[in-house]
Amino acid sequence: MLKLVTFAPAFGAPSASPFGVKAICLLKMAGAEFEVVAGDPRKAPKAKLPMLVDEGTTIADSEDIRSYLEQKFKVDFDAGLSLEQRATSRAIIRMCDEHLYFLLVCDRWLIDANWEIVREKFFGMIPKPIRGFITGKIRKKVRNSMHSQGVGRHTVAEQLTRADKDIKAIMVLLGEKPFLFGDTPTAADASAVGVLSAMAGSPTKTMLSERINTDMPLIAYLKRVREALYP
């Protein structure tokens, strides 16, 4: 059976990682039999999770997991889409995976009230006397990497403006359809539900979580995708 190694469930999602959620949704769409196990990114080929283990083969990165599943199960996660829609789908996936994701990281890790809860959820297994010291170092690394990435240089309000523009683009594309490209979920829905549901599931009320949780059509869309694709 296929084994998806990812971060444990958190904040109402089947994995703390939106990429783990995306991979779970793709596995479900492929009709694969799979189990989800919690793992350590340091042991993964690219030192990140998720990774998929199929007997002796390990596939790292949700994008490569997608390609692997497409080949193995002869599925097309964008079945029925025109070339133009496929191009749009790719752009949406990039926007979710490579922009909105980093805004989620800032929301979870850099907003103090959220961090207090995230720290206990993600690192509660570290013995208490050294937890503060170790997690402080990890948080500093995340802060530096968000600064290098660029989003960490913006204020929370500026980050929200950026997220809002992306979310509006997703909602324009969705229109009145149940899923981004019609009546059936496609690859873009798997990326969107991972990151947007994680934002909605913020442990404390933030500007970003409020943006999502007060947008009723968006909430209804996320519920639909979760019902269709979560295990």
Ligand SMILES: N[C@@H](CCC(=O)N[C@@H](CS)C(=O)NCC(=O)O)C(=O)O
């Ligand atoms: N491009 C990768 C990104 C995966 C990723 O960023 N995973 C994060 C969790 S959401 C991770 O493993 N972080 C651990 C670390 O950086 O040490 C994918 O699509 O799978």
